[in-house]
Amino acid sequence: MKPKIWLSSPHMSGNEQSYIKEAFDTNWVAPLGPNVNGFESDLQSYLNEDIHVAALASGTSALHLGLILLGVSNGDEVICQSKTFSASANPIVYQGATPVFVDSEKDTWNICPEQLEIAIKDRISKGKTPKAIIAVHLYGMPYKVDEVHNVASKYNIPVLEDSAESLGSHYKNQNCGTFGDLSILSFNGNKIITTSGGGALVTKTKEQKDKAVFLATQARDSAPHYQHSHIGYNYRMSNIVAGIGRGQMTILDSHVAKRRSNHELYVNAFKNIDKITFLKEPNGYFSNRWLSCILLDSKSTREGLRLALEKENIESRPLWKPMHQQPIFNDAPSYLNGVSDDLFDRGLCLPSGSNLTDIELDRVVSAINTYFALC
Numbered sequence: 001m002k003p004k005i006w007l008s009s010p011h012m013s014g015n016e017q018s019y020i021k022e023a024f025d026t027n028w029v030a031p032l033g034p035n036v037n038g039f040e041s042d043l044q045s046y047l048n049e050d051i052h053v054a055a056l057a058s059g060t061s062a063l064h065l066g067l068i069l070l071g072v073s074n075g076d077e078v079i080c081q082s083k084t085f086s087a088s089a090n091p092i093v094y095q096g097a098t099p100v101f102v103d104s105e106k107d108t109w110n111i112c113p114e115q116l117e118i119a120i121k122d123r124i125s126k127g128k129t130p131k132a133i134i135a136v137h138l139y140g141m142p143y144k145v146d147e148v149h150n151v152a153s154k155y156n157i158p159v160l161e162d163s164a165e166s167l168g169s170h171y172k173n174q175n176c177g178t179f180g181d182l183s184i185l186s187f188n189g190n191k192i193i194t195t196s197g198g199g200a201l202v203t204k205t206k207e208q209k210d211k212a213v214f215l216a217t218q219a220r221d222s223a224p225h226y227q228h229s230h231i232g233y234n235y236r237m238s239n240i241v242a243g244i245g246r247g248q249m250t251i252l253d254s255h256v257a258k259r260r261s262n263h264e265l266y267v268n269a270f271k272n273i274d275k276i277t278f279l280k281e282p283n284g285y286f287s288n289r290w291l292s293c294i295l296l297d298s299k300s301t302r303e304g305l306r307l308a309l310e311k312e313n314i315e316s317r318p319l320w321k322p323m324h325q326q327p328i329f330n331d332a333p334s335y336l337n338g339v340s341d342d343l344f345d346r347g348l349c350l351p352s353g354s355n356l357t358d359i360e361l362d363r364v365v366s367a368i369n370t371y372f373a374l375c
């Protein structure tokens with residue numbers, strides 16, 4: 001069997017272990033310490049000096065705290081992009097609120113501003129103004145920021161920006177992760193940079209950051225004994241893990257460049273295969289191309305190609321299955337136009353890691369060429 005080619009695997013810079021060693025040498029083996037503060041300030045410098053960053057245990061915990069900060073509670077409704085990973089939607093349920101799913105548009109594959117407005121108007125007519133909107137930059141492609149935020153501000157609804165897949169992407173020269181009233185990042189093992197597991201909440205004010213850190217560290221009141229006036233969580237990032245993050249920040253831009261070059265390579269390699277199309281970067285959009293995705297002409301070509309790659313020990317995966325199709329969210333209201341269903345049927349993510357070698361990329365390209373030569 002040929003060696004496995006992964007969709008997106010961790011890619012260390014070599015600098016990570018010195019930060020971890022320092023943590024051990026100084027005995028900062030805890031969910032606080034110099035690496036946590038250092039990683040937060042590295043992210044802040046990268047994104048925008050005017051924002052604030054709270055390093056947390058995961059992107060999911062960041063979404064959960066984000067919803068709490070936006071005041072989402074029992075019985076509320078929260079609008080969420082249907083085409084996304086389940087972690088975008090699950091924290092709505094943690095808060096006892098109901099997700100309302102909104103379909104995508106074709107230009108970025110993200111939340112459709114027209115469907116969004118239809119959904120908001122309909123929810124309001126049913127007596128419930130949505131408490132927040134979760135918009136996602138899928139696969140690193142920014143959503144239609146101006147259009148989505150115009151609708152949100154027209155109805156005075158805050159946006160929680162899910163930037164888990166889009167660190168290093170930007171829109172009209174502003175970094176993804178800085179558009180939402182609150183925004184989140186993820187550093188899970190397959191993301192553009194990884195801390196093995198981790199995430200961050202990005203806030204506009206220092207007060208919001210302090211409140212997130214307070215809640216993430218069990219909500220201890222300032223008293224010599226353990227006293228609590230709020231329900232707390234154990235969501236802070238460990239100082240060891242943050243050391244990996246500091247090392248990863250040193251190569252973030254080169255990871256973005258490599259992922260973009262993987263994408264370019266696929267575009268060029270398959271330009272003569274009509275059954276394969278790509279999502280183009282609209283003017284003013286810059287995608288980190290976290291995953292390189294292709295659209296096939298039909299669901300059966302998609303599945304045939306996926307199985308052909310599997311035979312070659314090459315991992316590929318259909319695009320995210322929309323939340324409105326998930327059994328657990330059967331009863332959730334949804335506002336649909338068919339776009340995310342079609343993308344799920346015909347889309348495939350190809351190996352996209354920043355550590356892919358030329359030999360591995362050649363294997364992917366020839367496996368796909370062979371499949372289309374034969375079919």
Ligand SMILES: *Cc1c(COP(=O)(O)O)cnc(C)c1O
Nearest residue numbers: 058059060085087088164186188
């Ligand atoms: C990975 C991911 C998350 C969750 O982040 P974790 O760090 O794995 O908890 C949330 N939303 C999207 C779109 C993701 O891809």
